[in-house]
Amino acid sequence: MTVELKNQRIQINLDLSPELYETLNNLAQQINGDNAEVLLKAIALLEVAVEAKQKGKYIWIADDNQNLETEIIGI
Template identity: 90%
Template sequence: MTPQGKTERIQINLDLSPELYETLNNLAQHINGDNAEVLLKAIALLEVAVEAKQKGKHIWIVDDNQNIETEIIGI
């Protein structure tokens, strides 16, 4: 942390297709956040998925009755 108590930030530039940029903006609206927050949450979710895979675990989307609807693969 810097002396003012703010976290150090590094700025990056991304080249996105118009479709991906639209998806990013739509997700930001859905979470009432901004594009940076979408990317931070996406990276955190991917980190959890990668760590789970390394431990031989799986990630699923389940319904209210815990029935598996989708298995997340390819991570």
């Protein structure tokens, strides 16, 4: 893929509920980014989760001591 194609952007419009829009804005503030960055990171995280599931792996949240606290399901 050429550099020109990698830098190309496509604009989309989204219809979001007020609650989801507020969540998007709050996340953007928390990561010191913008709404597009939140969506890009969310898609990247979902991609990792889907690939893991396809390989028979699981996604977990661990605490500082590596104790498993939460399994991410439904992906």
